[in-house]
Amino acid sequence: MLKTSGKKYVAITGIDSTLRPGDDFFQYVNGKWYDSISIPASQAGVGTYMFMNYPQRIRLQGILDSISQSKNPAGSIAQKVGDFYASGMDTITINKRGYEPIKPLFAKIEAISDLPSLMNFVINELKVNNPSIIGFTVSPDEKNSIMNIAQIYQTGIGLPDREYYFKSDSSTVAIQEAYKKYLTTLFQQTGSNAQEAKKNANVVYDIDKKLAVSHKTKVELRDVQANYNKMAVTDLAKRHVNINWNTFLNNLGAQTDSINVGQLSYYDALNKLLKTIPINNWKIYLKATSMERYADDLSKPFADASFEYTKVLSGQAVQKSRGEKMANVLDNYLGEALGELYLKKYFSEDAKKRMLVLVNNLQKAYGKRIDKLEWMSPGTKQKAKEKLFAMTKKIGYPDKWGDYSKVNIIRATYFENMVSATTAAYQFQLAKLGKPVDKSEWYTTTPTVTAYNNPTANEIVFPAGILQPPYFDNNADDALNYGGIGMVIGHEITHTFDDQGAQYD
Known part of the structure; x- marks a missing residue:
């Protein structure tokens, strides 16, 4: 901002005055920037959104650093936001715990002995935002938008979309290999020897690929009508006896007589695969999906392995700072609480x-x-x-803020704080089922x-x-x-x- 004769003016830099705007307006405005800009090592790209995201994370970090160092009343928004942030910044404790936070998950997976117990695990993990083979949410009915309904959608794969499993160009093959290496590393870090870890990674990739066959492409997903398939639960239960939709919904606590099945072909395929893939292979797969879900929230070796894989996808050279990561985590899990604090200072x-x-x-x-x-x-x-x-x-900002009264935050337990937040978020979603849209x-x-x-x-x-x-x-x-x-x-x-x-x- 320039100040001249008592008036303020915005200094517009980057204009290429050697060009006539009428000849090439894009180059006139952006040419200098385009020719000189470089992508920061901790970012995956550069552009207006990313240009704004970085200083925004710094603003949020400033709020979080300040509030985490203050004495806040127990149960207050400030206490929950501040202590959650502090728990995530405590990398000494997080690293000391290793993969201890997910050992109870592994024990539950080991106890799976048949299809009903496998599905029971899938259901219970959905309640804490650890999805695997079923994607479930509650949102407005696209053909009766005043009401919220149950929705299920294709999921179950570790690569970004189905095409990554079937292309054979060198770039895609490099991503496939990076993903397999990531899976192998995760298994090794949780006790498997190198040979067993590689074998497990191949089992997971094979299941992924079988599921990916039934996935719709990105283009097909844009077809609104084709991705709306509202069905009676009774009909769906007859069609997918292995999934057992009645038990699934009852155990989720989702009382409904119909579901919109976004991608029916995926669930047709899943229903068959639940019987044809051995239970032991499904157990290996569920361990992998759980490790992938929580890798960034565990000790440094897991977070490093996650980054080594994702940088092949994104091109990002180095990891973001811990503070920047945690600002993003708080925005994801206690976003409206953080928003209240943000408004006081910046809007x-x-x-x-x-x-x-x-x-x-x-x-x-x-x-x-x-x-x-x-x-x-x-x-x-x-x-x-x-x-x-x-x-x-x-x-x-919204007219009313989210209710985080059911989220329990303790300064010393980052992983458990995250689970508490995701559990409350699930209950919030479930409470909307069959209710008018807010x-x-x-x-x-x-x-x-x-x-x-x-x-x-x-x-x-x-x-x-x-x-x-x-x-x-x-x-x-x-x-x-x-x-x-x-x-x-x-x-x-x-x-x-x-x-x-x-x-x-």
């Missing part, structure tokens, strides 16, 4: 009002663009504008650098995390804000009418 009511004006103006401009479309009929234009101006706009609920946290369009509610959401320079500056001229956050606003509005958003009224 004002005036900024929220200013942002609303920007959104309203972009909305009006979008309506005018619809009016000028030559290819759209008058009736369709009217419907499009009705949807446009019925859009809900959520800015900055239109005030947010699906991101206040400090997160993001924005999203929620088509089932026809809403656009801009948390305080993204409402920071260079996207948004409450002290800047409108032109800069329209050029920054205005682009994001237009992007999110457009999702309402894209190939997916257009499927919703």
Whole structure:
């Protein structure tokens, strides 16, 4: 920010004045940056979101460092956030414990003797966010968006998506080998010798690949209609006798007579594989999925092994600092509590009002663009504008904060703190089943650098995390804000009418 004759101006750097903006506006604005920028060693890429994410984590670390060193009332938001952070920063204790926190899980897996006991383990671990072969959630019914329903979706693989198992180019093969090496390392670090660890890794990879055959591709997952298959539980139970949906739902505590099965082919395949794959192989697989789930939360050798695998996927050269990692963990597990603390320091009511004006103006401009479309009929234009101006706009932070009263946080036990938070999160999700959708609920946290369009509610959401320079500056001229956050606003509005958003009224 420059100050001249009592007035403040924003210094815009990076413009290539040797170019005419009308000839190549992208190069005029971005060319110097594009030619000179380098990716920080601790990051997977560079761009506006990542540019903002790093200082945002530093802001959150500042809050967390301060509150973790304060004396806070027991049970308060400050105590839970501060002690959770402190427990995660205590790497001496975490390293000393090794893989002790997941030994009880291994004991439960060893006790599995048949299909019912295997499924019972899967169910119980879902309750603490340790998913394996079944993906379960509660969310709005896409064809009756005022009600929450049970939803299941494809899961069960360790690589990012199905294509990684079937491509044979050198880059993909390198990722496959890195994943197998990761699995081997995890088994060795939990007591297997090198030969046994490698054999176990191959067992896991083989099950992964069998499951991946039934997965839909990323393109197929964009088809809203094809991924909506609401079925009666009675019909599903007859179709998948090995999964035993009645027992599954009862043991989850999910009382419902129907489920939306996002990807039915996956569960058809899983139902068969539960019988054809030996129980002992499933036990090896469940050990692997549990280790993968918790590797970053265990001692340094596990976190290092996880990073060695993920850096092959991401290209990130070095691990993030412990403080940056823990800021992300707190945002994931106690995000709304952290958001309350963040708002006090970094976001004002005036900024929220200013942002609303920007959104309203972009909305009006979008309506005018619809009016000028030559290819759209008058009736369709009217419907499009009705949807446009019925859009809900959520800015900055939610009207009500999440309830963390059931989360028990103890300063000395990081792993158990995480499990307590995930258990409470599961119970929150389960309580929504069969209930009307709470239109005030947010699906991101206040400090997160993001924005999203929620088509089932026809809403656009801009948390305080993204409402920071260079996207948004409450002290800047409108032109800069329209050029920054205005682009994001237009992007999110457009999702309402894209190939997916257009499927919703």
